[in-house]
Amino acid sequence: MSPRRLVVVGAGITGLAAAFEWHRRRPDDEVVVLEAGDRIGGKLDRVELAGHWYDTGPEAMLARVPEAVQLVERLGLADRLVAPATTQAAVVLPDGRHPLPAGTVLGVPASAEGLDGVLTPDGVARVAAEADLPPLTLDGDLSSHDVAVGALLRARLGDEVVDRLVEPLLGGVYAGRADELSLAATMPQLAAHLPTAGSVLGAAAAARDAGARSRFDAGSPVFVTVAEGIGSLPAALVAASGAEVRLRTPAHGLVRTPSGFELSVGRANVPERLSADAVLVTAPAPKAARLLAGVAPGAVEPLQGIPYASMAVVAMAFPAQEVAAGSGLLVPPVTGRLVKGVTVSSRKWPHLDGGHLLVRSSVGRFRDEHQLQRDDDDLAAAVVADVADLLQLSRPEPVATRVVRWGGGLPQYLVGHEERVDAVRAAVSAVPGLAVAGAAFRGVGVPACIRDAYAAVDALL
Numbered sequence: 001m002s003p004r005r006l007v008v009v010g011a012g013i014t015g016l017a018a019a020f021e022w023h024r025r026r027p028d029d030e031v032v033v034l035e036a037g038d039r040i041g042g043k044l045d046r047v048e049l050a051g052h053w054y055d056t057g058p059e060a061m062l063a064r065v066p067e068a069v070q071l072v073e074r075l076g077l078a079d080r081l082v083a084p085a086t087t088q089a090a091v092v093l094p095d096g097r098h099p100l101p102a103g104t105v106l107g108v109p110a111s112a113e114g115l116d117g118v119l120t121p122d123g124v125a126r127v128a129a130e131a132d133l134p135p136l137t138l139d140g141d142l143s144s145h146d147v148a149v150g151a152l153l154r155a156r157l158g159d160e161v162v163d164r165l166v167e168p169l170l171g172g173v174y175a176g177r178a179d180e181l182s183l184a185a186t187m188p189q190l191a192a193h194l195p196t197a198g199s200v201l202g203a204a205a206a207a208r209d210a211g212a213r214s215r216f217d218a219g220s221p222v223f224v225t226v227a228e229g230i231g232s233l234p235a236a237l238v239a240a241s242g243a244e245v246r247l248r249t250p251a252h253g254l255v256r257t258p259s260g261f262e263l264s265v266g267r268a269n270v271p272e273r274l275s276a277d278a279v280l281v282t283a284p285a286p287k288a289a290r291l292l293a294g295v296a297p298g299a300v301e302p303l304q305g306i307p308y309a310s311m312a313v314v315a316m317a318f319p320a321q322e323v324a325a326g327s328g329l330l331v332p333p334v335t336g337r338l339v340k341g342v343t344v345s346s347r348k349w350p351h352l353d354g355g356h357l358l359v360r361s362s363v364g365r366f367r368d369e370h371q372l373q374r375d376d377d378d379l380a381a382a383v384v385a386d387v388a389d390l391l392q393l394s395r396p397e398p399v400a401t402r403v404v405r406w407g408g409g410l411p412q413y414l415v416g417h418e419e420r421v422d423a424v425r426a427a428v429s430a431v432p433g434l435a436v437a438g439a440a441f442r443g444v445g446v447p448a449c450i451r452d453a454y455a456a457v458d459a460l461l
């Protein structure tokens with residue numbers, strides 16, 4: 001095959017991983033990455049905080065989905081991978097702080113054991129009483145294709161499991177709400193086991209055991225990070241991929257030509273034309289919808305059905321001090337608190353230990369983003385006060401704070417998400433040379449985005 005030009009829209013982890021993989025497989029091809037913003041990385045970003053590189057986007061990568069670890073290894077950075085010193089987290093509830101029970105699937109317990117404290121005695125009894133409910137069947141409760149996580153769990157295990165355990169965990173991953181998020185899309189392992197198990201507890205036990213068995217190395221950590229920050233990966237990917245990255249160059253339009261595609265890029269009033277043999281769109285769903293309207297109109301409506309939650313991350317450095325916390329705290333809406341969670345980074349990650357107390361906290365959930373209207377100083381002060389109280393800090397004056405805003409930070413996998421994704425993929429794959437990938441589709445985590453990038457490269461090649 002003669003050399004070809006791939007144009008990737010978006011220089012987030014998905015676009016850059018795709019550029020890297022394409023270059024690895026077809027080193028003679030030209031890869032151009034268009035980025036609307038003025039820096040590479042998309043949601044991957046880091047700041048300098050009290051002498052450390054500190055992630056303000058993703059800060060931990062799931063190692064069980066191996067693509068991220070493998071990519072770091074391929075970049076020659078295996079020795080920069082760091083495992084957590086502790087993963088012991090607690091959940092903050094109106095009646096105090098409780099250790100997160102072990103062995104749950106995103107907060108869904110496999111039995112009533114170990115839930116005392118985090119649930120009230122009535123709540124624990126309600127979980128145990130699932131055994132008395134009629135079994136879930138494919139022609140009964142599971143007959144509709146998808147259901148909200150909250151709807152199923154409230155009916156089977158009671159409200160407390162949702163409000164006190166599942167909501168904080170889903171809030172951490174999606175900044176979303178259990179009553180709206182899709183069971184099939186956010187808990188696929190649990191959903192897969194429901195018909196055979198006949199109960200939520202049984203399905204959670206089966207999913208947990210299958211997860212433990214499939215761990216590629218039983219001794220390996222579940223999460224990892226990178227010593228210079230996950231935010232250091234975009235530059236390493238660009239350097240290794242040989243791709244030409246054009247910053248401040250949004251793609252506005254995409255049309256088919258007899259030989260492939262033509263994109264209009266750059267300034268909207270004087271756009272430049274760029275031809276491509278293949279196009280991979282990794283922009284978030286609303287932007288992708290606009291771009292695909294002309295070439296894959298069937299993708300537009302399902303893409304518009306994927307909303308986003310906005311959030312702000314506040315990074316804080318406090319004077320060194322003891323804190324009575326493990327890796328962090330989950331803070332569900334039932335507490336009425338501003339922050340959604342607290343990561344005690346200098347306890348969680350050994351390379352950040354040994355100086356200041358480094359903490360990050362996030363604010364903002366889907367449909368609950370009014371707190372983000374505050375200006376940076378006000379938001380930082382309110383978050384610092386919340387964190388100082390939650391961690392009972394003896395020296396609560398920070399030496400540094402950084403506020404990073406993520407407008408449209410995380411896509412929401414609402415009920416029916418899988419069908420929307422199938423519809424997008426069907427419309428796009430009908431156009432030879434065109435693909436979409438990224439956080440909007442089959443996993444918001446960095447490893448899932450990399451996996452999706454590889455799948456798109458496979459499809460295009």
Ligand SMILES: Cc1cc2nc3c(=O)[nH]c(=O)nc-3n(C[C@H](O)[C@H](O)[C@H](O)COP(=O)(O)OP(=O)(O)OC[C@H]3O[C@@H](n4cnc5c(N)ncnc54)[C@H](O)[C@@H]3O)c2cc1C
Pocket residue numbers: 009010011012013014015034035036037040041042043044056057058059060061062249250251252282283284287291311313362406409410437438439440444445446447449
């Ligand atoms: C605060 C926060 C914390 C997170 N924490 C974790 C974590 O700990 N672990 C984890 O695994 N995941 C985490 N995630 C999720 C993960 O970081 C993201 O889902 C992932 O990085 C998204 O990558 P992407 O490439 O699909 O999209 P993006 O990073 O959004 O990249 C898309 C790029 O496309 C560009 N673009 C948009 N429109 C156009 C256009 N028309 N033309 C050209 N370019 C365009 C955008 O500017 C952007 O750079 C977190 C996310 C956030 C926001």
